[in-house]
Amino acid sequence: xxxxxxxxxxxxxxxxxxxxxxxxxxxxxxxxxxxxxxxxxxxxxxxxxxxxxxxxxxxxxxxxxxxxxxxxxxxxxxxxxxxxxxxxxxxxxxxxxxxxxxxxxxxxxxxxxx
Amino acid sequence: xxxxxxxxxxxxxxxxxxxxxxxxxxxxxxxxxxxxxxxxxxxxxxxxxxxxxxxxxxxxxxxxxxxxxxxxxxxxxxxxxxxxxxxxxxxxxxxxxxxxxxxxx
Numbered sequence: 001x002x003x004x005x006x007x008x009x010x011x012x013x014x015x016x017x018x019x020x021x022x023x024x025x026x027x028x029x030x031x032x033x034x035x036x037x038x039x040x041x042x043x044x045x046x047x048x049x050x051x052x053x054x055x056x057x058x059x060x061x062x063x064x065x066x067x068x069x070x071x072x073x074x075x076x077x078x079x080x081x082x083x084x085x086x087x088x089x090x091x092x093x094x095x096x097x098x099x100x101x102x103x104x105x106x107x108x109x110x111x112x113x114x
Numbered sequence: 115x116x117x118x119x120x121x122x123x124x125x126x127x128x129x130x131x132x133x134x135x136x137x138x139x140x141x142x143x144x145x146x147x148x149x150x151x152x153x154x155x156x157x158x159x160x161x162x163x164x165x166x167x168x169x170x171x172x173x174x175x176x177x178x179x180x181x182x183x184x185x186x187x188x189x190x191x192x193x194x195x196x197x198x199x200x201x202x203x204x205x206x207x208x209x210x211x212x213x214x215x216x217x218x219x
Contacts, residue, residue, distance in 0.1 A: 035209060045158065045201055047209040059208065062115070095157055101148055101205070102169065104157035
């Protein structure tokens with residue numbers, strides 16, 4: 001069965017970077033794009049961008065341009081999202097989601113606090 | 115960027131009620147409109163894709179309609195497990211979500 005399993009919660013200081021992983025199983029990893037979506041506490045869903053797992057091509061939301069980097073390692077079926085220059089308002093649950101909409105990771109809480 | 119506007123932002127309803135949530139896109143998105151249900155601490159769950167197609171395993175009391183800029187999610191008879199937050203999402207050009215509708219007792 002298809003599963004997307006994300007890395008565990010992180011606590012970071014302002015100005016630091018965080019890298020969240022999303023390990024896929026149960027399907028051909030290179031067959032789908034992977035999206036990243038975040039949700040601040042008590043807020044709605046915010047799309048951050050996608051990565052073409054096959055080619056490594058990316059498309060980032062303008063809001064995150066210059067701060068976000070999405071990569072993948074096809075040898076271990078894992079996608080990554082790195083966000084740099086963290087601020088307190090980056091505190092959120094970060095989700096990976098397969099491009100067909102149906103499968104989402106369980107979410108990774110990133111807390112940015114001094 | 116395509117903006118998605120959902121209404122209402124919250125509603126109170128009772129078990130057995132018919133519930134309707136609307137979503138409007140800032141430009142035509144054909145039928146590239148999806149609906150999700152989210153419960154606290156959980157990832158969103160896909161209910162409806164391409165405006166009106168019911169995702170496998172989702173109860174038939176959920177239905178979607180619309181095209182172009184105006185869309186509707188209807189729950190025909192609200193069940194206790196349906197109390198949650200619902201989001202629309204456009205997938206016509208990247209992704210954008212509506213702000214959510216919280217369905218409460």
